[in-house]
Amino acid sequence: MxxxxxxxxxxxxxxxxxxxxxxxxxxxxxxxxxxxxxxxxxxxxxxxxxxxxxxxxxxxxxxxxxxxxxxxxxxxxxxxxxxxxxxxxxxxxxxxxxxxxxxxxxxxxxxxxxxxxxxxxALLPAPKKRRKGKALPAIDPVLKLRLPAPGVPVVDVLFRRWLPTEGGQYQSLRVEETFTPEALAAEAGPLRGQGFPEPDDERALTEPVAAAGPQALLVAARALQDTATRLEGILPVDQETAMRAGRTGSWESERLGELVWASRVDTEGHPVPAGMVDVLFRWVTGGPDRTRPYVELAENLADLWAPAFDAIGVTALSMEPLEEIGLADARDLTRGVPGWLLSRTDGFHNRL
Incomplete structure (x- = not known):
C-alpha cells in the first residue's frame, strides 16, 4: 500500500x-x-x-x-x-x-x-447476502452411489468433469489423483454422464430465439444470464463453475463465463420464456434428483441456435445492448458473445 x-x-x-x-x-x-x-x-x-x-x-x-x-x-x-x-x-x-x-x-x-x-x-460494503434460491431436494443416498455407464465423461456434485481412463478409472484436470467409479461416487456422487440435448429441449430453446427476430441474440444471451441467476445460492460452487463444467477450458466456455458475470442484457422488449430457463437449469443441475445427464452449454447452444440466426440474418441481429455492456464489438463480430454464439452460423469465421 x-x-x-x-x-x-x-x-x-x-x-x-x-x-x-x-x-x-x-x-x-x-x-x-x-x-x-x-x-x-x-x-x-x-x-x-x-x-x-x-x-x-x-x-x-x-x-x-x-x-x-x-x-x-x-x-x-x-x-x-x-x-x-x-x-x-x-x-x-x-x-x-x-x-x-x-x-x-x-x-x-x-x-x-x-x-x-x-x-x-472499514470501506467495505456490508457482505453480499447469498441469494436464497429455491433449494434443490436432498440427494438420495442410493442415487448418490449409482455408477454411470462405462467410458462416458461424467460431472460430479462439485461440477468437476472427469474423463474415463483405459483402466476403467476417472481422471480430472483439476485433481491430481485418479479414482475408481465406486470411490468417486462415494466421495462426490451422484456422477452424471455427459449427454446431448433432447428433441423437446431443442424446441423449447430454439423456437423463442427464432421468434425474437432481430432480438434473437439478445434473448439467447439473457436466457443464459437468467439461468445463472436461478442457480445462484443453491449450489456448492458459483454459477459460472456449474455452467462451464461440460468443457471448462474451451474458448466458448470462457465467453460464457464473461456473460454470466456481466450486467443484464436488455432484450429490447422480448421476454425470455421461463421454459428456456427451465431446460438450461435442468441441463446444469440434473433435475430434482440430480441424475439427469449433464449437457454442455457453450458449444451445444452455439450449434443449436445457429439455424435460427442464419434464418434471421447475422447482419440483421441487434448488437447494441451487448456492446453497451462490453460483450460485443460492432466493428468485429468475432469478439465477445457474438463471436461465440454466432460461430456455428453459415459462413461465419471466428478469429481466436
Whole structure:
C-alpha cells in the first residue's frame, strides 16, 4: 500500500491479457517489471502488511480478510468458489469490468496485491447476502452411489468433469489423483454422464430465439444470464463453475463465463420464456434428483441456435445492448458473445 503517489489505474490496460494470449515479447516483460517494482515499493511503504507480486501464484494460508490491488481497489474471497470478488472500487473504473478471479489470475492481472489494513476494511460494503434460491431436494443416498455407464465423461456434485481412463478409472484436470467409479461416487456422487440435448429441449430453446427476430441474440444471451441467476445460492460452487463444467477450458466456455458475470442484457422488449430457463437449469443441475445427464452449454447452444440466426440474418441481429455492456464489438463480430454464439452460423469465421 503506497503512501506516496498512487499507481496509475491499469484495469483497462490489456497487457496481462495479451501476455496470456501469447504476445510475450511485446507486453510481458514491461508489465512484470512494473508489478515487481510496485510490489517492492509497497513492502517498503507498509512493512507491517504483506504484499504479493505476480509470481506469488500460490494462494496464502491463512487467507487475508481482503486485499488491495494495484489501483487500491478492495477484493474479498468467496470461500465456496475460491475466487476473489471486487467489493470496493477506489477509482470507480473497474467495478463494471472486473470479473471474479482465482488467486493466480488476481495477482497477475490486478497485482501487486496487499493485505488490506484495518482503516481500509472499514470501506467495505456490508457482505453480499447469498441469494436464497429455491433449494434443490436432498440427494438420495442410493442415487448418490449409482455408477454411470462405462467410458462416458461424467460431472460430479462439485461440477468437476472427469474423463474415463483405459483402466476403467476417472481422471480430472483439476485433481491430481485418479479414482475408481465406486470411490468417486462415494466421495462426490451422484456422477452424471455427459449427454446431448433432447428433441423437446431443442424446441423449447430454439423456437423463442427464432421468434425474437432481430432480438434473437439478445434473448439467447439473457436466457443464459437468467439461468445463472436461478442457480445462484443453491449450489456448492458459483454459477459460472456449474455452467462451464461440460468443457471448462474451451474458448466458448470462457465467453460464457464473461456473460454470466456481466450486467443484464436488455432484450429490447422480448421476454425470455421461463421454459428456456427451465431446460438450461435442468441441463446444469440434473433435475430434482440430480441424475439427469449433464449437457454442455457453450458449444451445444452455439450449434443449436445457429439455424435460427442464419434464418434471421447475422447482419440483421441487434448488437447494441451487448456492446453497451462490453460483450460485443460492432466493428468485429468475432469478439465477445457474438463471436461465440454466432460461430456455428453459415459462413461465419471466428478469429481466436
Amino acid at each position: 503506497t503512501t506516496s503517489a498512487d499507481p496509475t489505474p491499469t484495469h483497462g490496460i490489456s497487457t496481462a491479457h495479451e501476455f496470456i494470449k501469447g504476445d510475450r515479447d511485446r507486453f510481458y516483460q514491461p508489465w512484470i517489471e512494473m508489478q515487481q517494482a510496485l510490489a517492492e515499493q509497497r513492502r517498503t511503504d507498509r512493512p507491517d502488511l504483506q504484499t504479493w507480486g505476480p509470481f506469488d501464484q500460490a494462494e496464502p494460508d491463512p487467507v487475508p480478510d481482503a486485499v488491495a490491488d494495484i489501483d487500491r481497489d478492495l477484493w474479498v474471497r468467496d470461500a465456496a468458489s475460491r475466487r476473489w470478488h471486487l467489493r470496493y472500487s477506489e477509482h470507480g473504473s473497474a467495478g463494471g469490468r472486473a470479473q471474479p478471479a482465482p488467486w493466480d489470475k488476481l495477482v497477475l492481472e490486478y497485482g501487486p496485491v496487499t493485505a488490506a489494513p484495518p482503516e481500509r476494511l
